[in-house]
Amino acid sequence: MEAGTISSGSGIHLPGMEIAKASKNRYEVMIGPAHPGSGHMRIFVEVDGDIMVKVDPDIGFVHRTMEKLAEGREWIQNIPLFERIAILDACNITLPYVRAVEKLLGIEAPERARYLRTLLCEINRVASHLYGMGIFGVFLGHSTLYMWGFGDREVFIDLAERLTGARLTHTYPVFGGVRRDIPDDFPEDARKATRYMRKRLNEYAKIFLNNPNIRSRLENVGVLTKNQAAELGLVGPNIRASGIRYDVRLNEPYEAYGDVDFEIPVFEEGDSLARAWARVEEVRQSLNIIDQVVTWLEKHPRENFMHEKFWKTAPKLYKDVYEGKISYSPKYRIKLMPIFASLKVPPGKSFARVEAGRGEIVYYVESNGDIFPYRVRVVSPSFRNVIAFKYVMPGHRLMDLPAIYGSFDYFPPAFDR
Amino acid sequence: MDGGVKGLISLQDMIKEALGNNIIKIEDNKGYMDVVVPLEKLKESAIKVKQLGFDHVKSVTAVDYIQKKQFMVTYHISSYLNEELSRHVLGLSTFIDRDNPHIPSLATIWTSAEFQEREVYEFFGIIFDGHPDLRLLLLTPVVAALKPLRKDFVVKEDSINIEVDYAAYNATKWW
Numbered sequence: 001m002e003a004g005t006i007s008s009g010s011g012i013h014l015p016g017m018e019i020a021k022a023s024k025n026r027y028e029v030m031i032g033p034a035h036p037g038s039g040h041m042r043i044f045v046e047v048d049g050d051i052m053v054k055v056d057p058d059i060g061f062v063h064r065t066m067e068k069l070a071e072g073r074e075w076i077q078n079i080p081l082f083e084r085i086a087i088l089d090a091c092n093i094t095l096p097y098v099r100a101v102e103k104l105l106g107i108e109a110p111e112r113a114r115y116l117r118t119l120l121c122e123i124n125r126v127a128s129h130l131y132g133m134g135i136f137g138v139f140l141g142h143s144t145l146y147m148w149g150f151g152d153r154e155v156f157i158d159l160a161e162r163l164t165g166a167r168l169t170h171t172y173p174v175f176g177g178v179r180r181d182i183p184d185d186f187p188e189d190a191r192k193a194t195r196y197m198r199k200r201l202n203e204y205a206k207i208f209l210n211n212p213n214i215r216s217r218l219e220n221v222g223v224l225t226k227n228q229a230a231e232l233g234l235v236g237p238n239i240r241a242s243g244i245r246y247d248v249r250l251n252e253p254y255e256a257y258g259d260v261d262f263e264i265p266v267f268e269e270g271d272s273l274a275r276a277w278a279r280v281e282e283v284r285q286s287l288n289i290i291d292q293v294v295t296w297l298e299k300h301p302r303e304n305f306m307h308e309k310f311w312k313t314a315p316k317l318y319k320d321v322y323e324g325k326i327s328y329s330p331k332y333r334i335k336l337m338p339i340f341a342s343l344k345v346p347p348g349k350s351f352a353r354v355e356a357g358r359g360e361i362v363y364y365v366e367s368n369g370d371i372f373p374y375r376v377r378v379v380s381p382s383f384r385n386v387i388a389f390k391y392v393m394p395g396h397r398l399m400d401l402p403a404i405y406g407s408f409d410y411f412p413p414a415f416d417r
Numbered sequence: 418m419d420g421g422v423k424g425l426i427s428l429q430d431m432i433k434e435a436l437g438n439n440i441i442k443i444e445d446n447k448g449y450m451d452v453v454v455p456l457e458k459l460k461e462s463a464i465k466v467k468q469l470g471f472d473h474v475k476s477v478t479a480v481d482y483i484q485k486k487q488f489m490v491t492y493h494i495s496s497y498l499n500e501e502l503s504r505h506v507l508g509l510s511t512f513i514d515r516d517n518p519h520i521p522s523l524a525t526i527w528t529s530a531e532f533q534e535r536e537v538y539e540f541f542g543i544i545f546d547g548h549p550d551l552r553l554l555l556l557t558p559v560v561a562a563l564k565p566l567r568k569d570f571v572v573k574e575d576s577i578n579i580e581v582d583y584a585a586y587n588a589t590k591w592w
Contacts, residue, residue, distance in 0.1 A: 061553030066539075068565055072572060103447040229495040233473035233529025238452070244497045251503045350495060351506055352447035354473070362480050362493065377478040384475075388534050416555060 008237040026053065026245040031376055032402065039412030042407075043389065045341050047398055055393040057386050063416040070376040075101060076340040078376065081169050085380055086414040087168040092356035093121040094413075097376070098173045098408040099254065100352035100365040104176060104345050111256075112303040119190075120163060120172050121354075122286040126197065126356030127156040129279045129286075131366055132409035136276065138206065139406035140217055145208045152200055155193050162186055174336065175343070176307030181322075188292040201284060209276055218273035220391050222404040234388055235381045236359020237278035238256045238408055242270035243302035260292045272407035274288040280411070306337075313339045322414055358409050382414035427543040428505055435465045449506040460521045463492070467526055470499040471507060474523070477533035479541045482556070486515040487545060492523060492530065522548035523545060530539045540566040 002092040017333045025048060032042035046054035066085065078409040082097055083090045095117060102108065109117070135150025158165050163182055164170035172179055185403075208214055224234070239246060247264045250255040265281035272346035306309060314337050320326045347369040353362045359381030366375040385408050393404055429443060432452055439462045443451040454462045476493040491510040496502035513520050522545035524531040534545045535554040540562040545551055553561050563570055 027500070063555045065565065068570075068572060100448065218517070227500070230472045231528050233475070233497075233527070239497065245495050245500070247502055251500070276420075349446045349451070351446065353448075353506070360475070362475050364476060364491070364493065367478060375478075375480045377476060379476040383532070388528065 003338050008320040012022045025049070026078075029398065031220050033058075038206065041410075041412040042411055043401070045393075045398065045401065049381055052393050052396055052398060052401065055389055057389045059386065059412065059415055060399050061416065062413050067376055074182055074341065074371050075343050075345055075373060075375070076174065076336065078373065079080060079174065080169065082170045082378065083092075083171060084127075084413075086356075086358075086382075086411055087133050088123050088298070090168060091117065091169050091172050091347045092128075092354060093361060093380070094171070095173050095255075096120065096352040096354040096361055096363040097352070097365065098175060099173055099191065100346060100350040101362045102194045102230070103350045103352065104348050104365065106346070107307050107309060109173075109255075109307060110179045110304050112300060113305045113307075113358060115296055116163075116178045116182065116305060117173050118260070119182075119290060119297070120160060120170065121255070122289045123156050123160050123163070123285045125357045126283050126290075127153045127160070128304070129283050129409075130156070131281060132358070132411075133204070133208075133276070133293055135408070136406035138404035140214060142208060142211075142214065145204070148204065148207075150199075151199065151274055155196065159186075159193055160189060162189060169189045174340070175298045176310045177305050179336070182297060187298050190290055190294045194290050197283070201280060209273070209280065213240070215273060217400075217403050217406065218276065219271060221272045221396065221400050222407060223269070223271045224388070224392060228391075229270070232366070232387055234359070235252065235384050236355070236357075236409075237387060238275055239245050239283060240265065241267045241274035241278040243268045243339075248360055252353065254354060256293065256296075262286075262289050272403050275407040275409075276310075283309060310337050310339060313337050326405060342371060344369060345373075358382060358411060358414065378417060379394055380414040385410055386415055428502075428507075431469065432466070432507070434470055436462050446508070449508045450512055451491070451508040453510045453512070456511050456513055456520065459509070459525065463509060463523050463526050464493065464541065466509060467506065470496050470502050472498055472527075474497050474527045474530040475506065477530055477537050479537045479543055479566070481515070481541065481566070481568045483515070487512045488515055488518055488541065490520055490537070490543065492527075494527070518543040518548070519546055520544070521546050522551075524548050540564065542567070 022246040027047050029045045029047055030042060031042050031045060042058040044058060045052050064084065066081060069081060073081060078097065079094050082094050085093050130149045130153040134146045137145030137149060162169060163186065164172045164179065164388045224242045226243045228243055229239045245264060245266050250264050261268060262285045265278055266284065267278055279389065345367040347367050351364045352358055353361065361377050361381055364377040365373060368374045388408055393401060396404065426473050428450065432443065435438065436452070436454065439454045439458040440452060441455060471494045474492050475495050475496055478491045478493065480489045482489065489510055489512050490527065491508045494548050495504055495506050511520070520543060521536055524534050528579070532554060534548055535552060538545060538551055539553045539556050539561040
């Protein structure tokens with residue numbers, strides 16, 4: 001190669017490769033879009049030295065047009081669709097849609113179904129937090145936590161599989177109730193899992209949260225005050241780590257949350273470490289809820305788990321299996337009642353919110369009396385958390401980016417929908 | 418249940434007192450209370466509602482009523498800092514003309530609406546006047562030019578045949 005082509009001062013122009021004179025001492029760094037940790041997204045970061053001055057999240061790499069697709073599918077078909085927003089939190093993600101449609105139909109799930117939904121929601125929440133902590137560990141170069149988090153998550157995925165028949169995409173809550181009941185030996189397994197996880201949580205604190213290396217990366221990094229968190233409209237453990245006492249389970253109890261005892265862990269610090277602690281403490285509370293729900297289910301066996309309106313249309317085979325006349329066997333797979341296929345929902349507008357693992361998820365559902373929804377709007381928790389990157393990161397060093405990114409438990413597929 | 422209904426009635430009175438003549442219609446929908454205000458009073462109403470303690474936006478929703486040639490834009494708002502208000506969700510709605518979709522941006526009042534308004538902008542082509550940073554968020558210019566969530570955009574079965582608007586593609590940068 002000739003000497004002239006590589007020097008910038010010689011006057012030879014290569015299209016797209018001109019070297020502009022820097023007016024300020026700033027560089028633009030692009031992080032992503034190829035999977036910077038938890039999924040496909042890109043962050044444009046403008047750095048001055050190694051201080052971030054401007055952060056612009058660029059998202060949409062895994063957008064799947066769910067709101068549009070929902071308008072062309074029957075009401076029941078949308079449940080498996082919306083599950084794909086965040087498959088590791090499937091019950092929490094679809095529950096507000098089911099609840100919004102139930103409000104339009106004017107029905108309410110029977111008591112046993114409400115407890116069963118609560119049970120799966122909490123199993124999902126534990127699994128989701130363990131997943132988030134594992135990813136957080138990778139961001140900070142702590143691969144042990146990654147292995148532990150994903151390994152222990154498997155325990156709760158197995159529980160969900162025993163309950164619903166599927167590891168991740170359960171499609172468990174349906175209009176009027178749930179898809180099926182628990183197996184008889186489920187309570188014992190659930191107790192074993194919660195006992196194991198309680199013991200493990202102390203070890204998590206030892207190896208990760210109280211680890212001096214990790215603490216020096218997280219303490220006083222990405223601090224959000226109470227008012228800032230409210231103004232940005234963040235959700236979930238992220239606001240509770242900033243001192244806001246808001247949890248849909250507490251403020252507008254749904255399903256069986258009004259009947260079980262649990263606490264909402266609230267921290268005042270508002271930094272990345274507090275956000276990590278908030279998740280660990282929430283897992284502890286979820287384990288308590290699982291224990292209480294399982295005990296309730298044991299005391300009330302064989303109650304109806306589907307609303308009468310739908311259950312009376314069930315084929316005789318389902319009823320025989322349910323009443324114990326025929327012993328359960330895999331060939332009598334529980335299918336949905338045929339009435340769901342042509343379900344028409346009365347016209348109206350409805351809004352529902354639920355506290356998912358990563359925070360509050362809301363659905364707005366509008367019906368014009370057809371077999372398809374007229375409009376479904378879904379706002380997932382990560383969608384409301386992503387704005388924090390733009391406003392919290394500037395002022396920190398570039399090395400703090402993974403710490404802040406991980407501490408918000410951000411999940412791109414949930415944003416993009 | 419009694420407490421909820423009572424709470425909602427007093428909330429309705431509170432909103433009526435604060436907004437006064439701005440309200441066209443106030444109705445108790447399932448899961449939220451819908452307040453319809455005229456387009457020109459939207460910003461003024463939003464400021465008054467924020468002063469009551471509604472501090473964040475949960476969702477910005479647009480609905481296309483193609484037969485009436487209207488869009489409805491709803492801001493679902495609630496409170497974090499006021500525990501009494503956090504039990505309720507308020508919908509601040511307005512109707513805008515489908516042929517001239519302009520609406521004042523509320524992102525300067527509620528920062529939490531910033532990204533959501535960008536999303537409504539790209540999916541419906543509704544322009545939020547006064548938005549600090551109105552750009553595409555999820556879609557590429559090719560798809561955003563089709564305004565995919567409008568009712569006259571029909572999803573074709575064969576995705577290869579989607580018409581590409583190359584003018585829009587060339588006019589805007591990809592990012």
